[in-house]
Amino acid sequence: MLSAAEREEIEQVLKHYPVRDSVAIDALKIVQRHRGWISDETLKEVADFIGMTPADLDGVATFYNLLFRKPVGRHVIALCDSVSCWIMGYEGIREYLSSKLGVGYGQTTADGRFTLLPIVCLGACDRAPVLMVDGDTYGGLTPAGLDGILERYR
Amino acid sequence: MATVYIENRAYDADPGENLLKTCLGLGFDLPYFCWHPAMGSIGACRQCAVKQFKDENDTKGRLVMACMTPSSDGARISIADPEAAEFRAGIIEGLMLNHPHDCPVCDEGGECHLQDMTLMTGHSYRRYRFHKRTFRNQYLGPFLAHEMNRCIQCYRCVRFYRGYAGGRDFNSFSIRNTVYFGRHEDGVLENEFSGNLAEVCPTGVFVDRTLAQHYTRKWDQQFAPSICAACGVGCNISPAERYGMLRRIVNRYHPEINGHFLCDRGRYSYEFVNSEKRIRQARMQSGAESLPLSKDEALSRLAEILRHSRGVAGIGSPRASLEANFALRLLSGPDRFFAGINENDLALARLMIELNRTVRAPSLREIESCDAVLVLGEDVTQTNPRIALALRQSVEQQPRSRAAAARIPLWNDLAVREIAQDQKGPLFVAALNATRLDDVAAATYRAAPADIARLGLAVAASLRQEFAFPADLAPKVSELASRIADALLGAARPLVVSGPGCRSEAVIRAAAAVAGALAGRGKPAPLAFTMPEANTAGLSLMATAGLETALEALRSGGAETLVILENDLYRRAESSLVDDLLGKARHVVAVDHLENRTAARASLVLPAATFAESDGTFVNFEGRAQRFFQVFAPDGGIQESWRWLRDCLRAAGREEGETWHSLDHVIAAQGRQMPELAPAAQAAPPASFRIVDERVPRMPHRSSGRTAVLANVTMHEPKPPEDPDSPLAFSMEGYPLTPPQALRPFTWLPGWNSVQALNRLRNEAGAAPPGPSGVRLYEARNGLAPAASNWPEAFRPREGEWLLLPLHHIFGSEELSMYGPAIASLAPRPYVAVRDGFEEGQMVEVSVRGLIFRLPARIMAALPAGTAGLPSGLPGMDYVRLPDWGRITEAAG
């Protein structure tokens, strides 16, 4: 069952659109904000709520990379792997992260704290290499600096 | 007409079409994938690239997608241009990167559009050296197997399933080179037209799962032009056989009827032909003993019965051919020939025909083009499914017409959809229960038959601008009626659809009243009536009395022997009546192909050929007589019903028994005796028809010879059976080109081994050369239907009683298809539908017309208050004539 808060948020966004189905992506983002990811069950609930079939909605959900159809950790680290960050050596950052956290891309740490994902250019190329933890962007990354950043996310 | 230049030669073209269709129609081999003639262009696969030049002086040109480019006057293109050819080769190479190259084990092999196009573009060397992407397949139900690794992402499946057929449990998922086509999770595909995916998919992602169980390559299959026996629409089909077993059905394009698509009942109904319940040998019943007979023994037994019998009553059948029914009628005499259905059903069918002699019955193609529809009292998806698919297209008409205003050609599917948005034209559905068309309906009305009729009459009255509605007509109904009237009147091509689904004459008459009123307002609308069975219309043209009268005839001693043609009478009338009927007869001769309750009680059973093993004519809902041809000669004791009846005639000493050597003799006699049926002779060319002295082969051409057909079984070359009844040959030998539509057993052209050969064949919009087939036996005279009849009384619920309504099921209500495991697995179990008052699944007792049924309750909230429903025709449930009042009580224990 969608929570009252989830429903309310979805209803709010619905007001922005003349067509009910248009809220699909917002609705998925809303429940993801509440639940971390979108399970099959959740997907069905949302579909039901906005009058779509699970197939309708999953067709949409699987198109977008920021709608998570698999569980993620409490915090999602998205490391930019695009061109400027590549030039500036993001690969070193990835290796450091992987070995520090013991996970590769798409994996979640054993304690459920972090999921590591690659992400396309974060639009902060002047501060490359860049990553994002949850909603926060960090640039000018160095292995040393990373430790401090990760500390902020328990 | 426009002139287009292809390789610098001028051709006539339809400027309303795209260049791909034009090129194919002109006979050019231009490869393509995503385009489909019924679904238009989307420019996704990029396979149909050609070079377009501005004018004669332009030597550079630019690549365009032929499917996205109009055939406008002066258009100048080259298919052969090296750059275009190189690009097309690149596309195929790209499509094949991930393809598993599993042709040897793929069911599509030998009729695969991807194979054909690969050869056509000359892609024969693989340069890609990396890993292929792989997918997990899904279980999609009994009809289709899923092999996603073969997918080339042409999007045809999803466009058909969602866009054309309205299914919403299937989609495209994910992106880039990993787009996945399937369901959200494993499960039976819900849409009633899912089987078309096997033909829509240009490769082997969706393949016929029933075929896979007895797989054989297309080139080893024997086909015949045939007509679907699963309902009264008359879709054209190509059944395929090998080793005496029917393997599958594929669509046979008919421009006026089924076009490119069949319903799943039709496609998978063929399995009954292979059923273990087939009657394969004649037998005699004496007492409890059942004695198998050889054909000769059966014939002499027959002679004996007929010689000593004081008269024969013939019971015809709506699922037997016109000719078989006629032969029986000749044997019994017209006065003792009875439709093998009850009086009420016969009266309804005859009424519908009568009304269609006044108001035109539309073809499916016309239905698709109508732009405002009233469906009165019929759940079309369940009774005549293919009509429902046509209605789904009709709701697109009004929204799509806006594309023309924006100067976007209709074939530009994506653009047209953008313009049309999700809007639907007016479709109104008045029915006993929720229907599968409700999702596209502008309004639905669920009511008891009387109220449905009243709504129809109210629409008619609104149209006639006589608002003298009965005082007890609810304001909501009169408002709905005038809304419907306005929509029909405001449309360019309104349509009224009804049928015998409510078993109500009033409903049928009300539908005609609407059509009549529209004609009166200068907006003549065609009137489509569903017909339950393949030859309901044909039978009703021939018979004037039903089973009740047959019983009278036996009682009065007018006849002693009952000859029952392809019919299980227990499905047609209550068992008390049928028991009586069978009990009264001294001899019961059943000519049928499947064991059933009636055959079990016959003293002599004669094994009849099914539609696949015989030739004959069915008359569809439009009154169109269409010929179906034998796919294969049945073995052993089985022969065509008309031949058994001819043998009866011989036994009875009738001259026809000696002179009827081929079906054409029957057709000729039929035309002489019943002039109304005479045009049926024109439904297809006679047996003597030859093209340049050759017969039409039933098998596709192969480079190997005829012997290859059985080469793995025997080295002897068996002589193919002779065919006195048709111009077709049981062979691959014969006329090598495309025969006339009525005689086309399969679709094939050199280099075009899939069903898509059809697109290469067509030379004008929609029409397959050389012209359509079938002939209408009756046509509308004047379009003015009789004025509205009396208003039936409004339905009033009763205390403690329910009006039990008949509920129809696409899978379950039809007799023959239920002998096939695939369809049977999807049929509901017997149940009673209630609105409320009981729990889902609770066992209840239903008593109606003296019968008592113990059934689980199913909650169907859409049923009108005061009514309940019983499924129609489900095996395991006795026939009961509905609607009628009954009681429902909690079952004891």
Added chain:
Amino acid sequence: MEKPLTGRMRAGGQPVSIREYERADGYQGLRKALAMSPAEVIEEVRDSGLRGRGGAGFGTGLKWSLVPAGAPKPRYLVCNADEMEPGTFKDRLLMEADPHQLLEGMAIASYAIGAEISYIFLRAEYTLAAARLEAALHEARQARCLGEDILGSGFNLEIHLHTSAGRYICGEETALLNALEGKRANPRAKPPFPPVVGLWGKPTIVNNVETLCCVPHIVRNGSGWFRRLSRSQDSGTKLFGASGKVKRPGLWELPMGTPIREIVEEHAGGMREGVRLRGLLPGGASTDFLVEQHLDVPMDFAGVQAAGSRLGTGTMIILDDRTCPVGMTLNLEHFFAQESCGWCTPCWSGLSWTEQILAALERGEGQPGDLEKLEWQTRFLAPGNTFCALAPGAAEPLQSALRYFREDFEAHIREKACPYRH
């Protein structure tokens, strides 16, 4: 030097509030526009010569005038704030540092085309921009610069912020419309073009953030002023950026036509110690490489095109001599292959093959013939061959890399290794 787009921005990175904005002549353009007729506004913008800053450079006034005169309402304005082109980070600054400038531009554009509802289609990762835009929207509504009866003019406008869920293709304007409608973001068939059939089938104008940010200044100061800002025939100023191994990567508002050399050497401070400039993508990942010989090319539409590339987004990515051009191309093609929407064959199939060949080269598993295959792919993915501009964009850096860095590609095959990784 005049810097209309960035001149108002605060040094500390805090956003310009509505009070500060108004004090610095903010919403004056809107006031002026509301006193004009919509047609006059369109005319002014057309006269200004403003060309779209989203990459394609279509004339903004001309685009607005494509909404059919009598088209019924609703009509929509959509601000394309998807900014996912690798190497591009200009719209982020405009939204984070001066959100009202964008809102004012949107209000004027909406007025001009007759839209009463507008959307900002913002990429998901721009969370700071989202917060600031929401705050600015609230301020603007309070100040009656948005909402009903704006500034007493009788014009109503509501702007909704829509945040995306990822995917580069959403920046393509018709895919964007599908995304906004909650669908799979495949591009749409064109024609019909969005000004005629757009969002929910209604006339719709899609403009880039920077484009819209120029609009208030044009209306306030006049088209002639805007044209004079530039150093070339393309009017106005432009946000130019540089990333890669330069001393001071960043973003600068400069006149159109500023030469590449000036941007790289003066504004970006030249190359870092120990590396030399090898080449650059002048306007984001989907533009052709330029090399040293092009350093004096003026950064404007015609100038960059004449040099064989595209102005694109105007944010350049610089390749140095210690970075492997093959590796860089692989990184770019990996991006494009990953972001292909999966609609048309050349793109979903061709790009994945391209990526795999480049990956093989980098692994030292390149084979003779690979370069020819890559070249063939670039022809295969040429404009017109695909359904939208994503794949042709992907072909641009590849084709020019093969031209300018041929020797490096060959070395990868010859040495069976990436020479830069020794």
